[in-house]
Structure formats: structure tokens, C-alpha cells
Amino acid sequence: MLKSISGPAFAGLLSCAVFGAWAAGPGAEGKTVSPTLGSEAREHLKALTALDTSNPPGNEAKAVDYLKARLDREGIPATVIAFAQGRSSLIARLKGSQGKRPLLLVCHTDVVPPEPSEWATPPFEPVETGGYLYARGAADNKSMCAAMLSVLTHLKRSGRRMVRDVVFLAHADEESGGAARHLDWLLERQGRELEAEFALMEGGNTVWKDGKVAEIRVQTAEKTYLDVILTSRGSSGHSSIPRQDNAVASLARAVARLSEYRAPAVLTPMVKDFLVRQSSLGDAEVRSAIKAVLQARPNELDAAADGLEAVSVDFAAMLRDTITPTMIKGGYKANVVPSGAEAVLNARLLPGAVPAQFMALLSTVVADPSVTIRAEPTAAPPPGPTPADTELYKAIEEAASVEAPGAPVMPFMAVWTTDAASLRARGVKVYGLDVPLSDDDGSRVHGKNERISLAAFDWYAQFLSSVVEKVAVR
Numbered sequence: 001m002l003k004s005i006s007g008p009a010f011a012g013l014l015s016c017a018v019f020g021a022w023a024a025g026p027g028a029e030g031k032t033v034s035p036t037l038g039s040e041a042r043e044h045l046k047a048l049t050a051l052d053t054s055n056p057p058g059n060e061a062k063a064v065d066y067l068k069a070r071l072d073r074e075g076i077p078a079t080v081i082a083f084a085q086g087r088s089s090l091i092a093r094l095k096g097s098q099g100k101r102p103l104l105l106v107c108h109t110d111v112v113p114p115e116p117s118e119w120a121t122p123p124f125e126p127v128e129t130g131g132y133l134y135a136r137g138a139a140d141n142k143s144m145c146a147a148m149l150s151v152l153t154h155l156k157r158s159g160r161r162m163v164r165d166v167v168f169l170a171h172a173d174e175e176s177g178g179a180a181r182h183l184d185w186l187l188e189r190q191g192r193e194l195e196a197e198f199a200l201m202e203g204g205n206t207v208w209k210d211g212k213v214a215e216i217r218v219q220t221a222e223k224t225y226l227d228v229i230l231t232s233r234g235s236s237g238h239s240s241i242p243r244q245d246n247a248v249a250s251l252a253r254a255v256a257r258l259s260e261y262r263a264p265a266v267l268t269p270m271v272k273d274f275l276v277r278q279s280s281l282g283d284a285e286v287r288s289a290i291k292a293v294l295q296a297r298p299n300e301l302d303a304a305a306d307g308l309e310a311v312s313v314d315f316a317a318m319l320r321d322t323i324t325p326t327m328i329k330g331g332y333k334a335n336v337v338p339s340g341a342e343a344v345l346n347a348r349l350l351p352g353a354v355p356a357q358f359m360a361l362l363s364t365v366v367a368d369p370s371v372t373i374r375a376e377p378t379a380a381p382p383p384g385p386t387p388a389d390t391e392l393y394k395a396i397e398e399a400a401s402v403e404a405p406g407a408p409v410m411p412f413m414a415v416w417t418t419d420a421a422s423l424r425a426r427g428v429k430v431y432g433l434d435v436p437l438s439d440d441d442g443s444r445v446h447g448k449n450e451r452i453s454l455a456a457f458d459w460y461a462q463f464l465s466s467v468v469e470k471v472a473v474r
């Protein structure tokens with residue numbers, strides 16, 4: 001999953017977590033860290049990031065084989081679901097008393113293909129240096145797989161009585177970018193095994209700054225993905241005789257209009273709460289633009305949203321349905337006017353937005369009968385947000401107060417899209433709870449020299465363990 005993180009630039013960090021000396025070794029937050037939990041999680045992370053699971057083609061079975069062997073060794077039953085040559089997903093279950101419905105821990109094992117020539121070190125040869133682990137998947141998302149495996153095996157070894165099953169899903173094919181989600185296929189096929197009250201997965205934003213966790217943004221909702229396809233028609237012919245009805249020109253005008261268009265700003269209650277929290281964090285310029293949004297009267301909100309966009313495109317995208325051009329094609333020869341041209345723009349709609357209404361608005365913006373406009377997919381309306389007053393959300397807050405004292409925990413609407421929607425649509429209360437990344441770390445996700453701070457990773461394994469214990473152990 002690609003995302004960017006708002007906040008001042010990361011100033012540099014040397015790892016300070018010491019696992020070899022647990023009794024005396026404080027972690028990044030001054031908390032003691034279980035030595036085997038942390039060291040095993042690191043071992044899993046290194047092993048998993050050494051496996052090339054670039055998607056395409058995937059080859060996630062390599063990662064699944066590793067996870068299965070580790071789970072077998074611990075006596076935790078796991079099912080492997082193979083769906084293509086070299087490709088599989090895994091579901092493991094640690095049984096509880098079943099007094100409460102299961103907690104699902106979800107990660108994905110595939111990664112986006114790296115461009116090795118751009119990397120300082122080979123992407124599938126994890127390198128530990130300067131307090132970081134560098135490798136493709138170090139942040140997205142093998143760090144979560146490694147931490148989840150470690151948490152599960154430690155829970156098993158502890159022999160503690162559990163009030164609910166903890167189910168671990170390490171799934172393939174998250175990075176395909178296609179409309180058809182592997183997770184939906186899995187839910188269709190293995191729906192009963194994946195039935196759960198709660199799920200934890202990627203999609204939130206945990207901010208790592210100056211060697212510690214600064215904020216925990218828990219994803220409780222996300223925008224809806226929509227592709228908008230423009231097709232223009234005009235007279236074809238020889239380019240020596242210009243005509244007004246040129247399909248390339250009319251398409252270009254339509255793309256430009258939509259690119260400049262700003263949908264009406266909306267301050268949903270959830271985004272308002274988030275911005276209230278942010279109005280006392282971060283740099284002064286952003287804080288003041290946020291305050292202008294919060295204080296704006298209805299007729300001033302658009303201007304205030306524009307002001308926020310000038311200093312934080314990330315936060316501004318939370319206030320509007322957005323559309324941005326991504327692909328354009330037309331013509332095949334320099335001296336031939338083509339009869340048609342096509343462009344794709346990617347839209348992201350706020351929760352509750354009606355796609356048909358958005359499309360009607362876009363048609364009035366394009367206002368050109370030679371350009372037709374349609375949407376793909378015409379998906380079901382998005383599920384509502386996950387409430388923030390649940391047992392699991394409270395567990396996150398409690399764990400954070402111990403593991404990251406002073407770091408605010410807040411519900412967060414992601415402007416990106418994750419698999420969370422598939423689970424939310426089935427009534428699972430899903431929270432995006434990510435490994436901590438700095439601004440700089442976040443910019444490397446899906447890019448070159450991907451990395452994770454080892455102190456941040458150690459912190460995450462411990463934090464996740466604490467959260468899971470609070471809801472799963474009696």
C-alpha cells in the first residue's frame with residue numbers, strides 16, 4: 001500500500017533498542033521489551049524480506065512455506081490455500097475458549113517489484129545498518145507479518161487462557177492494483193475460517209519522529225476507489241487540414257478541466273475530530289490552515305480547504321472527493337488525426353458519497369458533448385466506518401498509554417484504499433494499525449531503499465503483543 005505521511009521531515013535516528021540485555025535494556029520508549037519476542041520478530045522480518053515475492057508474479061508460497069514451518073514448530077494449526085503456481089495464502093488459528101468472537105490479524109506477503117539498479121543494496125538481501133533494516137517489504141508489509149507471527153507464537157507458548165480465537169491471515173496478491181481482490185476471493189472461499197469480531201491490518205498511520213512514536217492514527221474508515229474513463233470522438237483525417245472537432249484536443253481540454261476542478265469541501269464529523277487533534281500538532285503553517293478550516297462558516301469552507309491544500313495535500317484530500325489524471329492515450333501517427341482518444345482519471349470518494357452524483361457533477365465540468373464519461377467499477381456503496389468505542393480500540397489506547405506515553409491515539413480516515421473495506425463489508429470491526437514510519441521511511445514505501453527503523457519495529461512487536469493480549473487473554 002502506498003501512502004505518504006504528514007509531518008516535519010525526519011531528523012535522523014540511531015537505533016536504541018537493545019534486545020541482548022532485556023533486564024537493563026530499555027526500548028525506544030523506555031519500556032522493557034521481551035527479548036525473545038523482539039529478537040524473533042527481527043529474525044522473521046529478515047527471513048521474510050530475503051524472499052522475492054514481487055507481484056507480479058507473486059511467488060508468495062515462499063513466504064507461506066516459511067510461516068507454515070514456524071507455526072508447525074509451535075504446534076499452531078495452519079491451512080495453506082494455494083490458488084496458482086507458486087502462489088498461496090495462509091490461515092492459522094490459535095484457539096481460545098470461544099466465549100468471544102475471533103480477533104483476526106491480517107498482513108500481506110507480496111511486495112511491489114523493486115528496481116534493483118536504483119537501490120543502494122540488493123532489495124532481497126536485507127541489510128542492517130545505522131539502526132535500520134533495508135529491504136523490499138521491510139515496511140510494506142512483511143514487518144507486520146513478522147510481528148504477527150511472533151505475537152502468535154508467544155501467545156501459544158505462554159499457555160495463557162484465551163477468551164477468543166486469534167486468527168492469523170497472511171494473504172497473497174494485495175499489490176496487484178487490480179479491481180478483483182484476492183482477499184474477496186478468500187472471503188468467498190474460506191469465509192467461515194475468517195469470521196471475526198475484530199481485525200487488525202495495515203492502512204493506518206503510526207508516526208515515528210525523533211526516535212519515538214509521535215502519533216498513532218488508527219484507520220477506522222477509508223475513501224472509495226473509482227476510475228473515471230473519458231472518451232472523445234472527432235473527425236479523423238490528414239493533419240495538414242486542422243478541424244475544430246479534434247478528438248485529442250477535446251480530450252486534453254476535458255482532462256485539464258477535471259484536473260483543476262475542486263469538488264465541494266465537506267467536513268465530516270470524523271475528519272473534523274481528526275483535524276481538531278492535528279490543530280495542536282505538527283508545524284505552524286499547517287496548524288493555522290487547519291484552524292481556518294475548523295472555524296470556516298459553510299460558505300467559507302471551500303476557500304479554507306484550498307488554503308489547507310496549499311500547505312498539506314494529504315490533509316486537504318480528506319475534505320473532498322478528488323479526481324486526478326493518471327493515463328492518457330490517443331493517436332498512432334504524427335500526421336494522422338485520430339477519430340478518438342481516451343483518458344483515465346482516478347477518483348477517491350469520501351465515505352457516504354454517491355458515485356452517480358459525483359459523475360453527474362463531472363459531466364457538468366467537462367461540458368463537452370464530444371467527450372463521454374463513465375465510471376469503473378460501479379461498486380457497491382462503501383461500508384461505514386468502524387466505531388472507535390469498542391473493546392479493541394480501547395485496548396489500543398491503553399497499550400499506547402504504556403508503550404508510547406504522550407503519543408495521541410486518534411481515529412483516522414485514510415485517503416488511500418486497502419483491503420479493509422472487504423472485511424468491513426462483512427461486519428468485521430477493522431482497525432488499521434501500522435508499523436511506525438517516519439516521513440522519510442514512508443516516502444520509500446513502493447520506492448527505492450525501503451527500510452524500517454529497527455527500534456520502531458521492536459516497538460511495534462511489543463505494542464501489538466500488548467494490544468492482542470488485552471482483548472484475547474483472560
Ligand SMILES: [Zn+2]
Nearest residue numbers: 001140141202
Ligand atoms: Zn501494503
